Amino acid sequence: MGTLSIINARVVTMNARAHNGNTAAQIGARHGAAMSDLGVIENGHVCMRDGVITSVAPGQPASLVGEVIDAGGRVCMPALIDCHTHLCFAGNRWSEWEQLRAGESYESILAAGGGIMSTVRATKQATVTALAQELGDRLRALANLGVGSVEVKSGYGLDWQSEMKMLNAIGEAAKNSPQLVVATCLGGHAIPADNTAWPEQFAAHVADLARQFPGVAVDAFCERSALSVQQCREIFAQAKKFNVTRRLHTDQFNSMGGVAMAIECGATTVDHLEAADENSITALAQSKTIAVLLPCSVYALGGAYARGRSMIDQGAAVAVASNANPGSAPTIDMRFAMHLAVRHCGLSTNEALTAATWNAACALGIETKVGSLQVGKRADAIVLEERDERALTHGFAGPPPRHVVLAGKLMSYRH
Ligand code: NIG
Numbered sequence: 001m002g003t004l005s006i007i008n009a010r011v012v013t014m015n016a017r018a019h020n021g022n023t024a025a026q027i028g029a030r031h032g033a034a035m036s037d038l039g040v041i042e043n044g045h046v047c048m049r050d051g052v053i054t055s056v057a058p059g060q061p062a063s064l065v066g067e068v069i070d071a072g073g074r075v076c077m078p079a080l081i082d083c084h085t086h087l088c089f090a091g092n093r094w095s096e097w098e099q100l101r102a103g104e105s106y107e108s109i110l111a112a113g114g115g116i117m118s119t120v121r122a123t124k125q126a127t128v129t130a131l132a133q134e135l136g137d138r139l140r141a142l143a144n145l146g147v148g149s150v151e152v153k154s155g156y157g158l159d160w161q162s163e164m165k166m167l168n169a170i171g172e173a174a175k176n177s178p179q180l181v182v183a184t185c186l187g188g189h190a191i192p193a194d195n196t197a198w199p200e201q202f203a204a205h206v207a208d209l210a211r212q213f214p215g216v217a218v219d220a221f222c223e224r225s226a227l228s229v230q231q232c233r234e235i236f237a238q239a240k241k242f243n244v245t246r247r248l249h250t251d252q253f254n255s256m257g258g259v260a261m262a263i264e265c266g267a268t269t270v271d272h273l274e275a276a277d278e279n280s281i282t283a284l285a286q287s288k289t290i291a292v293l294l295p296c297s298v299y300a301l302g303g304a305y306a307r308g309r310s311m312i313d314q315g316a317a318v319a320v321a322s323n324a325n326p327g328s329a330p331t332i333d334m335r336f337a338m339h340l341a342v343r344h345c346g347l348s349t350n351e352a353l354t355a356a357t358w359n360a361a362c363a364l365g366i367e368t369k370v371g372s373l374q375v376g377k378r379a380d381a382i383v384l385e386e387r388d389e390r391a392l393t394h395g396f397a398g399p400p401p402r403h404v405v406l407a408g409k410l411m412s413y414r415h
Contacts, residue, residue, distance in 0.1 A: 003066030004408055005047045006381060009076035012389050013039040013056055014358045014372040029290050029317035029362035035354040038389070039372075046076055048379035051408040056373045067410065069403055073387045077353070078373050079148025079380035079406060080334045081360035084271050084292050084321035086186075087142075087152050088135045088170050091122025093327045106301050106328060107225040107253060115327055116156070116190045123156035123166065131169035138324075139177045142332050143411055146401040148380035149361065149370050150179050151321075153219060155186025158198055160205050163187050167213050178406040180378065182364045184247060185209050188220025188227050188235050199231040206238035217245035217268070222258035229257045236265035245365065251276040253303075263287045269319070269363045273306040274298055281307065285314035290363045293355070294323035295340035296331050309346025318347070319363045320355040339396040349393045379408035 016030075016037035030037070047055040055061055096118070099109055109115040123131070135152065142150055152173075154166035167183055174181035187202035187209075195201075199220075206218060218239045220232045226249075227235075236246045245268050250258030252272040259280035262270045270284065271292040284291055293306045311318055320341045323329040331337075338352040347355065361371025369378050383403040384392060404411040 002408070003047070003049045004069070004379070004405060004410065005045060005061055005064055005066065006069045006071055006076050006383060006405070007045045007060060007064070008073060009044060009046065009071035009383065010073060010387060011041040011044040011046060011056060011373060012075055012077035012353065013041060013374065014078050014354065015039045015056070015374045029288070029359050030354050031317045032312055032315040035312060035318065035359070036348060036350040038350055038353060046373055046381055048405070048408040051379050053373060053375050053377050053379050056375060069383060069410070071383050074402065075384040075386060075389050075392070076373070076381055077384070077389065078357045078371060079382050079404065080146050080356050081149040081364070081371060082142065082147050082322050082324070082334050083151050083319050083360040083363040084294060084323050085150060085152055086155060086323070086325035087138045087150070088131055088154065088166050088173070089119050089123050089156050089326050090126035090131060090134065091119055091326070093118060093330070096327060100301070110190065110225045113193060117192070119156045119326055120158050120190070120192070124162050128165055128169045128172060131166065132172035135169060135173040136176055138332060139173060139179055139181070143178055143404060143406060144400060145333060145335065146382040146404050147334055148179055148406050149182065149364065149366060151182045151184055151364055153184045153186040155189035155219070158187070158190060158192050159195070160201070160208070164212070167216065178409065178411060180366060180370060182366065183213070184217045184219050185213065186219040188218070188232060190221060190226050199227050200234065203235045203238045206235065206244060207242055210242035210244050217247050219247040219249065221249040222256060223249070223252055224254050224256070229261050232258065233261050233265065236262070236267065240265060247271065251280065255280060259284060263289050268365070271321075274304055276306065281311055281316070282314060285311060285316040290317045290319050290359060292319045292321055292363055293341055293345055294321055294329065294337075295345055296337050297323050297328035298344070299340055300330065301328055305340070305344040307345070308341060312347065312351060317359055317362070318351065318355050319359040320347070320352060321360065335392065335398075336396050338393045342393040349390045352393050353389060379405060381405045
């Protein structure tokens with residue numbers, strides 16, 4: 001793979017507490033005020049060999065061999081991590097876009113069998129190969145925008161065969177992707193009208209998931225138009241029994257007690273939280289569960305943004321993701337998600353950077369591999385066009401990073 005060095009950079013390491021001698025695994029997600037600490041090296045370098053970071057330090061490297069990128073004072077930081085996407089799907093939702101514009105709500109479209117269910121119908125018909133190919137194209141587009149690790153959910157199958165088909169397609173695409181791809185089984189995404197027992201059936205399949213797809217997390221959508229708290233609890237109980245990581249879409253439109261249940265069941269993340277009430281936010285802040293904010297879907301659907309400021313002020317660990325999907329968040333742009341998190345959820349730029357790198361890695365359980373520029377980690381780094389990281393959340397709709405390096409390989413070189 002060779003050697004690559006990025007020199008003359010403002011290095012945003014995200015390795016803020018390395019001086020304590022702690023390893024990434026010991027540190028865990030950053031909560032509250034710790035989210036502001038970026039570990040910046042004003043003028044430094046990052047060296048990589050055979051896909052692994054070998055040096056991160058001030059000044060010039062001791063020797064320069066192999067490929068060299070002179071950043072000219074620009075920001076070099078860890079590649080972004082998108083910890084919540086629905087990028088494996090077939091079909092499109094352009095007619096739903098027209099329905100939304102005509103005044104229908106996302107929930108009423110879903111209740112009438114459209115929305116998520118229309119993507120389920122299209123995805124059920126697609127082959128593993130077709131799904132993997134389309135997903136591969138989308139992953140490449142994300143790589144060009146500086147995303148080095150991506151979570152991809154199933155959830156458009158909603159029967160066990162089709163959920164497995166999606167997980168196999170995600171695995172196929174991952175093999176050919178320059179990124180670190182993390183699959184999640186979103187079997188509890190919705191309840192098909194022709195099989196209302198699906199949530200209970202999915203709970204019974206969690207044992208199969210643990211056996212056939214080790215390391216894959218479970219996820220569900222706790223909402224009036226989707227699964228009840230009790231149905232999600234049942235899925236989580238099985239997941240806990242088989243040591244499967246738990247994640248929950250909750251409080252997107254209604255606060256039904258999903259956050260409290262998820263914390264009680266030891267969920268790694270609760271995602272959305274636009275409608276989270278004060279008690280839920282306080283409980284979250286006192287827990288280890290990471291709050292994943294998904295502001296792109298609020299931008300697309302309208303409504304109130306999640307109260308990220310209050311969460312962080314009370315001590316929560318917050319991550320930000322694109323929520324890329326064909327319906328509520330038709331975007332792949334993490335930079336836009338970070339911009340919205342600052343503009344509308346009240347995060348500072350430093351907090352948004354932590355939310356899109358270190359804390360996102362923790363949400364996926366991959367913080368020992370990625371999420372910071374640290375010797376021994378996967379060599380995933382981006383060089384921005386800008387010389388100050390505040391520009392990353394100030395600007396929206398571009399520009400993409402000047403350079404993207406994934407596993408030590410230069411992906412794009414403009415200029
Ligand atoms: O996180 N809310 C539920 N699931 C996705 C949307 C999926 C879709 O609309 O297809 C979300 O927003």
